[in-house]
Structures are given as C-alpha cells and as structure tokens.
Amino acid sequence: MSYVTKEGLGKLRKELEQLEQIERPKITQQIAEARDKGDLSENAEYDAAKEAQGMLEMRIAKLKDIISNSKVIDQSQLDTSKVAILCSVKIKNKANGQELKYTLVPDTETDLKANKISVHTPIAKGLLGKEVGETAQITLPNGNQIDFEILEISLE
Incomplete structure (x- = not known):
C-alpha cells in the first residue's frame, strides 16, 4: 500500500489516461508503419517502436498498480x-x-x-x-x- 494525496492521485490518473489514450495508439501506429516497410529482421524503426511499446506498457502497468494500491491521506x-x-x-x-x-x-x-x-x-x-x-x-x-x-x- 502506498499513500498519496488527492492531488497526487489525480496526477497519476491523468498520466495513466494520457498513456493509454494518446501514447499507446501513437506507438501502435509507429509499429504498423514500420511493419509496412518490409523485412522486420533489419528494421531498426520496428525494433525501436517495439521497445518503446514495452516500456510504455510497463509504465501503464506500474501506474495501475500504484493507483489500485493507494490510500488517499485525509x-x-x-x-x-x-x-x-x-x-x-x-x-x-x-x-x-x-x-x-x-x-x-x-x-x-x-x-x-x-x-x-x-x-x-x-x-x-x-x-x-x-x-x-x-x-x-x-x-x-x-x-x-x-x-x-x-x-x-x-x-x-
């Protein structure tokens, strides 16, 4: 359990929303564009986009965990x-x-x-x-x- 202020919890939720609704679709689009360029074995853009996607998903999972295990301090x-x-x-x-x-x-x-x-x-x-x-x-x-x-x- 972690303690947060009401303001802090709001910031965490806002960041989560930004990542899920804006950043995730951007990375999905980047992966699709890189995939359309052909051979994936030598496609640095594809590798970079997949790595960015992994980092993004880790951050989303961490934020969800923090939010679900947080107690607001009164x-x-x-x-x-x-x-x-x-x-x-x-x-x-x-x-x-x-x-x-x-x-x-x-x-x-x-x-x-x-x-x-x-x-x-x-x-x-x-x-x-x-x-x-x-x-x-x-x-x-x-x-x-x-x-x-x-x-x-x-x-x-």
Missing part, C-alpha cells in the same frame, strides 16, 4: 504536534545555523525544486515523530551525522 485528520507525512517542517542545522523547510510527501509526489521530499529519505525518517524544540539526529548515506532542531511544524 489532511484534515493530520496532527501537527509531531512531524508526519504531509507536514511542512522548518528545521535549523545546529552546526551552521542554516534554516531549511521541507514538506514530507509520498514517494510519488517528491519534488526537490518545491522542497517536497519523500518520507523515505534519511532526513525525513529522522524527522518523523519529532516535536517542535526537539533535535533530530540525521545519519546521511555517507555516515556523517547532522543535528537539526525542529523550529516549526505546519500543514500547507
């Missing part, structure tokens, strides 16, 4: 007394005083440009369950440890 039920999924967290690096703000989101909604990080990242895992004023000790993949003070927890 934001109104979230508690901001502790860091949890969909919370925005303002933190301060205790070593250098730098302040950062992240929103913890499901894997499918990660967007680093918007400071939305997966709840499965080392930083998010270290922050989950912490309260304002607490220190989260985050162990980075390289083994270094960073201490972050939780300054603020909110829903955005």
